[in-house]
Amino acid sequence: MAPVFFFIAALGAIAGAIGVVVLRHPLYSVLSLVFHLLSLAALFLLLRAEFVAAAQVVVYAGAVMVLYVFVVAYVGGTQEPVDLPGGARARLLSFGVVGLLLVELLIATLGSGLSAVGEEGAAYEPGFGSPAQIGELLLTDFLLAFEVSSFLLLIAAVGAVVLARRRGGVDDGEVEGRISVAQLLAPEGLGSMAESVSGRSGVTDEPEGRG
Amino acid sequence: MAIGWYLAVSVIIFCIGLSGVLVRRNPLVILLCLELMLNAANLALIAFSRMHGNGDGQIFAIIVMVVAACEVTVGLGLIVAIYRRKLPIDVDELKALNG
Known part of the structure; x- marks a missing residue:
């Protein structure tokens, strides 16, 4: 079966x-x-x-x-375009490389002198591959790898947050719509010369609700 | 089943993943193809673990899965950052390595 x-x-x-x-x-x-x-x-x-x-x-x-x-x-x-930039030649080349690697790896694994490859493997003992065995191995023989991988996960999590967060300096498109508290507190017009030239002041020319 | 069959399947999956990395242009799909290659290596490790009746290969496979998860996290973060900057999501267009 x-x-x-x-x-x-x-x-x-x-x-x-x-x-x-x-x-x-x-x-x-x-x-x-x-x-x-x-x-x-x-x-x-x-x-x-x-x-x-x-x-x-x-x-x-x-x-x-x-x-x-x-x-x-x-x-x-x-939907990405089907054609490669190099055209059909690049595609043919990549598939050729892959085919050669396939032949090489099959020779290396199956055609090698490893006598055990053709066999069923070692006799099955109860408990092989169980969580108990894996846990025991992880906490005895491979304790260093276990701890280092936990550090690696932490670093990857921090790195993902740093990479994917919104940055202030980047023109994001979404950032422009936001206003800060300082903008709300500041008076609209300061009475400067530049404002009078540009026609901008704290008092609107037309009262609201007229139209 | 002889162990050689499992190794043959592992080799075939690895080569399919490699062809995907070479041919596809979407970085998301390239990450998926990298997963294929890592999984092929996992299958070979577990086949050898069964061959020797030793659990060490399974520990290797679990560590490989941890590394693959880290790679996916950082890679997807990069893709999201590329998308935020409104750059084309195409590895052939992303040539300039400047911030």
Whole structure:
């Protein structure tokens, strides 16, 4: 039964990946990536990595993809032009590079002398890939990586806020509509020469409500 | 299933992601294709973890997911900042590296 599940999940993952690249609208690409991630979680389950599969579905397909959908909705999906600036030659070149890399990686992984690659893998022990094992490894052998990744998350959060906040100096379009408290408190006309030249004063020429 | 099948799927997904990075021009889609490549690496790590019956590869995969989340956060912040400045969201148009 496992080979059937493997081929279904693998075809789903590859189809989702192709959809991300081929679909023109970014929102459809995001949805295709969600499908890809769910198929990949099924592959992780087949590899007995229960906790990673659950984290994949909750963190990736849940939280990160919601972030993507929000940004696509904010920026607006732009239908990008199909042609590359370099024309068909650049596209052919990039696909050629990718094809060569595919052949090379397949030789490196499958054609290598790794005898264990063709096998089923180590015998399954109960508790492999469970949250208990992952937690124990994270808090003993990989404690430094765990702590450093928490710092990395903090830095990334601060960086995202700094990057995406509104800046005062940038002509934003939205900033111009705002007025500050100082403008409200200041008197409208100061009685200077410049005001009389430009015809601006604190007293309006025409009383309101006449027209 | 032999481990080699999982590695083959991982290699194929990695190459699809790379072709997307090379061909597409929307930075949002390029970030999505980077996710594809990171996920392919995750699949290979977990396949090796299963092959050796050792949980270390799964820890690697989780750390890769953390790094990917950070990359997404900063990348999407950049895209929002580009949009705020009313610049074209196209990696071919964004050539000038000046503030």
